[in-house]
Amino acid sequence: MAMMTVERLHGLFDENPEKNALAWPGKCHDCGCEVNVTALPMEDGIHINGGSIYEPTKDHFFLKCDTCFEKDSLLRNYQDCEVYSRVVGYLRPVGQWNDAKAQEFQDRGLFDKSL
Numbered sequence: 001m002a003m004m005t006v007e008r009l010h011g012l013f014d015e016n017p018e019k020n021a022l023a024w025p026g027k028c029h030d031c032g033c034e035v036n037v038t039a040l041p042m043e044d045g046i047h048i049n050g051g052s053i054y055e056p057t058k059d060h061f062f063l064k065c066d067t068c069f070e071k072d073s074l075l076r077n078y079q080d081c082e083v084y085s086r087v088v089g090y091l092r093p094v095g096q097w098n099d100a101k102a103q104e105f106q107d108r109g110l111f112d113k114s115l
C-alpha cells in the first residue's frame with residue numbers, strides 16, 4: 001500500500017508553513033482524467049478532496065480520481081517489474097529475451113493436471 005500517510009501530510013504542512021492548503025493538480029493514474037486533489041487542515045483533521053494521493057517513493061506522487069479509487073484503492077503498474085522465467089535451461093529476465101523467445105513466453109499457458 002502506497003497511500004500517503006497522515007504523518008507525511010502533517011510533515012508537508014510543517015515544511016510549508018505559509019500554505020493553509022496543499023493541492024496536487026494532475027491526471028488520474030488509472031483513467032487519465034484531470035484531478036486536483038487538495039488537503040485542507042481542519043479542527044477535526046486534514047480533509048482530502050478531489051481524489052487520492054499516492055507516494056510509493058518519496059516525492060513521487062500519483063493521483064487517482066474518486067471513481068477509480070472506488071473501483072480499486074490500490075496503486076498498480078506504477079513501476080517496471082522484472083519478470084524472471086526459465087528459457088533454454090536458465091532463469092533469465094523476460095525483458096532480455098530475444099523476440100522469438102519473448103513471443104514463446106506470451107504463448108505459454110498453465111498446465112492443469114485435472115484435465
Ligand SMILES: [Zn+2]
Nearest residue numbers: 028031065068
Ligand atoms: Zn480515474
